[in-house]
Amino acid sequence: MPVINVNIPDEGYPVKLGSGVIEQLPKLINRATTGGRLFIFYDAQFYVLHRAYLKKNIKMPEHRLFEMVLPPGERAKSLTTAKKLYEVLLSEKINRSDLILACGGGVTTDLVGYTAATILRGIPWGAVPTTLTGMADAAIGGKTGVNHHLGKNLIGVFWQPQFVLCEIRFLATLPFRQLVCGLGEIVKYAGLTGGNMLAEMNAYLARCDFYDFNALTALIAMGIKYKAGLVAMDTRDNDRRRFLNFGHTFAHAFEKAAGYGRLLHGEAVILGVAAALETGYLLKPSLRKYFKPYQLLVNQMMQLVPSCRIRLTDVLNALAWDKKNVAGKNKYVLLSRPGKPFITEDPGREIIKKVLKKILLQYQSAGG
Numbered sequence: 001m002p003v004i005n006v007n008i009p010d011e012g013y014p015v016k017l018g019s020g021v022i023e024q025l026p027k028l029i030n031r032a033t034t035g036g037r038l039f040i041f042y043d044a045q046f047y048v049l050h051r052a053y054l055k056k057n058i059k060m061p062e063h064r065l066f067e068m069v070l071p072p073g074e075r076a077k078s079l080t081t082a083k084k085l086y087e088v089l090l091s092e093k094i095n096r097s098d099l100i101l102a103c104g105g106g107v108t109t110d111l112v113g114y115t116a117a118t119i120l121r122g123i124p125w126g127a128v129p130t131t132l133t134g135m136a137d138a139a140i141g142g143k144t145g146v147n148h149h150l151g152k153n154l155i156g157v158f159w160q161p162q163f164v165l166c167e168i169r170f171l172a173t174l175p176f177r178q179l180v181c182g183l184g185e186i187v188k189y190a191g192l193t194g195g196n197m198l199a200e201m202n203a204y205l206a207r208c209d210f211y212d213f214n215a216l217t218a219l220i221a222m223g224i225k226y227k228a229g230l231v232a233m234d235t236r237d238n239d240r241r242r243f244l245n246f247g248h249t250f251a252h253a254f255e256k257a258a259g260y261g262r263l264l265h266g267e268a269v270i271l272g273v274a275a276a277l278e279t280g281y282l283l284k285p286s287l288r289k290y291f292k293p294y295q296l297l298v299n300q301m302m303q304l305v306p307s308c309r310i311r312l313t314d315v316l317n318a319l320a321w322d323k324k325n326v327a328g329k330n331k332y333v334l335l336s337r338p339g340k341p342f343i344t345e346d347p348g349r350e351i352i353k354k355v356l357k358k359i360l361l362q363y364q365s366a367g368g
């Protein structure tokens with residue numbers, strides 16, 4: 001079973017991944033709690049489906065346990081919910097020998113990680129991501145936060161967990177659409193890493209057995225290894241970690257233009273990756289020949305994105321304000337080859353418009 005270490009000086013932690021890793025949870029908790037209590041926060045859906053199984057594996061006496069179910073959905077990732085969690089934790093007199101455990105998808109790990117980071121200036125926390133997006137991306141790297149009505153993830157802090165445990169069996173109950181969202185991030189990693197991951201992803205898609213645990217474990221492990229390497233080099237997202245935004249400048253704009261909730265983030269990432277590739281080809285047409293297998297893979301993934309109406313002007317407007325734009329200009333992560341990302345300034349409205357026209361047309365005819 002893969003163990004990947006996120007090697008940040010003084011803040012490093014293991015990521016355990018595979019089928020049956022849940023059995024290692026008591027050991028990880030004991031190492032992190034120093035005899036204190038365990039505060040578990042659950043995603044509502046996960047609670048219904050898997051709480052009994054998780055609890056059986058925690059093996060913690062009741063008097064050291066506190067459990068709470070979070071309100072469902074992205075809307076719960078807010079300061080309002082964080083405030084409710086502060087109330088509960090403070091009335092329970094949480095202290096630094098205790099551990100907070102987040103069990104759920106990216107919404108849960110972002111919100112609970114943020115609460116852990118900010119209460120009493122930082123309580124240790126562990127992450128049990130239960131969606132593909134959570135395992136491959138959100139729970140790794142210590143970016144925690146909540147949304148603001150002016151935009152997503154605008155309030156947050158870096159706070160690394162003590163461990164991340166990805167029990168692959170939890171994915172069995174994940175709805176297909178959510179699985180595709182996670183695959184969006186995996187396709188992004190496949191472009192960033194190239195080589196083996198591309199081949200592995202191609203083989204996985206060709207088999208059409210989307211819930212194949214072995215294949216998913218291998219793909220998630222490759223993605224986490226890549227992300228962990230960047231996080232270790234650039235914990236605060238000032239430099240190379242920004243490669244992880246490959247496809248994301250476009251993705252945020254697609255998501256916003258479609259209307260939040262219509263096109264899910266991971267689905268938008270698939271379109272965003274396609275747009276980033278197209279931008280590269282327009283800037284340097286000779287690049288296209290290096291991307292045949294990757295382009296095929298991205299095209300296949302586009303067919304899994306549900307169709308939804310997106311207007312070109314709305315995407316262009318949305319691109320005018322991206323959280324990560326510096327001094328009014330968007331930055332784009334592009335690839336010069338699979339496995340060779342670079343960051344470039346905004347190539348200009350005309351190029352971006354051409355790219356978007358092509359991708360939206362392709363999506364309208366290919367989108368599933």
Ligand SMILES: NC(=O)c1ccc[n+]([C@@H]2O[C@H](COP(=O)([O-])OP(=O)(O)OC[C@H]3O[C@@H](n4cnc5c(N)ncnc54)[C@H](O)[C@@H]3O)[C@@H](O)[C@H]2O)c1
Nearest residue numbers: 045046105106107108130131133134137138143170173174
């Ligand atoms: N911190 C980061 O680095 C980072 C990276 C990527 C995404 N994110 C954030 O992650 C969030 C998206 O994460 P997500 O896609 O996991 O969404 P999510 O947490 O909303 O989970 C998606 C859905 O799956 C359900 N679910 C969770 N586990 C399940 C299981 N095992 N079986 C069945 N259903 C299950 C949830 O109830 C929910 O309805 C966004 O808020 C995004 O901003 C953060």
